[in-house]
Amino acid sequence: MNTHIPVMLPEICGILGKAQNLRFVVDATLGLGGYSEGVLLKWRKAVVLGIDQDPQAIEAAKRKLMDFGDRFRAVHGNFRDLSPILEKTGMGKPDAVLFDLGVSSIQIETPERGFSFQEDGPLDMRMDSQSERQERAGDIINTAGMRELITLFRKYGEDPYAAQIARGIVRYRESSGPIKSTSELVQVIRDTLPAPVQRKMGRNPARKVFQALRIAVNDELEALADALNQCESLSSGAMMVIVVSYHSLEDRIVKRKFREWDALGRGNDLYRKPLVPGAEELKENWRSRSAKLRAFSFLEKVPEVTDR
Ligand SMILES: C[S@@+](CC[C@H](N)C(=O)[O-])C[C@H]1O[C@@H](n2cnc3c(N)ncnc32)[C@H](O)[C@@H]1O
Numbered sequence: 180m181n182t183h184i185p186v187m188l189p190e191i192c193g194i195l196g197k198a199q200n201l202r203f204v205v206d207a208t209l210g211l212g213g214y215s216e217g218v219l220l221k222w223r224k225a226v227v228l229g230i231d232q233d234p235q236a237i238e239a240a241k242r243k244l245m246d247f248g249d250r251f252r253a254v255h256g257n258f259r260d261l262s263p264i265l266e267k268t269g270m271g272k273p274d275a276v277l278f279d280l281g282v283s284s285i286q287i288e289t290p291e292r293g294f295s296f297q298e299d300g301p302l303d304m305r306m307d308s309q310s311e312r313q314e315r316a317g318d319i320i321n322t323a324g325m326r327e328l329i330t331l332f333r334k335y336g337e338d339p340y341a342a343q344i345a346r347g348i349v350r351y352r353e354s355s356g357p358i359k360s361t362s363e364l365v366q367v368i369r370d371t372l373p374a375p376v377q378r379k380m381g382r383n384p385a386r387k388v389f390q391a392l393r394i395a396v397n398d399e400l401e402a403l404a405d406a407l408n409q410c411e412s413l414s415s416g417a418m419m420v421i422v423v424s425y426h427s428l429e430d431r432i433v434k435r436k437f438r439e440w441d442a443l444g445r446g447n448d449l450y451r452k453p454l455v456p457g458a459e460e461l462k463e464n465w466r467s468r469s470a471k472l473r474a475f476s477f478l479e480k481v482p483e484v485t486d487r
Contacts, residue, residue, distance in 0.1 A: 183284045184464040185213025205276045207258040210283035212240035219247045229253040232307040259402040261409045275419040296385040299362040304396045316392040321357040325349045336391030347371025407436045414477035421474045437475045446477040
């Protein structure tokens with residue numbers, strides 16, 4: 180079932196509305212095209228380039244947005260290649276670049292993709308399901324040593340029980356062989372942690388491990404840092420960068436980058452504190468609960484005047 184509702188779209192449109200002349204927007208995480216559609220409907224002369232590393236998202240968004248004709252274009256790729264992708268399309272410099280990080284509802288709701296700890300599926304988690312070069316979650320879970328697993332769960336999951344869980348996984352592998360599915364992994368984690376610890380963890384005790392694996396499989400944090408660096412070099416004119424993130428690791432990268440640009444006089448970090456969804460949106464879309472929106476507005480570069 181497709182229950183997709185784009186997160187904080189009115190806020191995003193409000194920020195884009197501050198741009199003087201919005202002609203070209205890059206939706207760097209196209210997903211089901213919720214942001215692209217919002218922009219195309221509101222700015223009748225704007226064109227949108229959507230990028231997604233998930234070929235299924237590209238197909239779904241193309242179908243959904245085909246009525247916009249050549250005002251919408253979709254490219255299968257990773258946003259860490261933002262500059263080369265833009266160069267190849269020949270569409271020029273964008274007025275805004277949007278990022279809505281993490282997984283889409285369609286990815287989460289498709290058990291065969293292996294993203295959900297609530298459904299049984301293979302330990303995959305590749306956002307680019309066509310990529311053969313990329314490791315899958317199962318490769319990591321079944322081949323990494325104990326130290327490596329602890330570091331992974333701590334670094335990308337910020338999981339206080341990283342060591343216990345890693346020990347449990349390695350012990351299970353030794354006695355029962357490789358872990359083959361998402362539900363087997365969840366069960367191993369449940370069997371490893373004492374009941375009071377699980378109660379203290381509140382939601383599913385496997386949540387942080389799944390987050391860590393997904394980030395590692397898709398190299399998510401490095402891709403984000405690379406893409407933001409490319410935004411900086413793209414911004415020879417005024418340009419907005421708007422990022423919606425869903426956990427503190429992503430938000431920290433965005434916050435630091437925007438503050439750095441602000442301190443360098445490249446433009447304005449629009450919100451010292453990120454925007455978060457309002458009560459209405461939370462009621463309508465529970466998935467938006469961890470969203471944090473940050474926005475940066477690059478200034479037009481004024482050519483230096485030299486005295487002769
Ligand atoms: C939260 S969804 C975006 C939803 C979208 N804003 C909408 O309203 O339909 C995130 C999407 O970004 C894609 N994605 C995540 N990291 C990416 C990357 N490094 N490069 C390209 N696409 C990426 C995912 O495949 C997923 O489809």
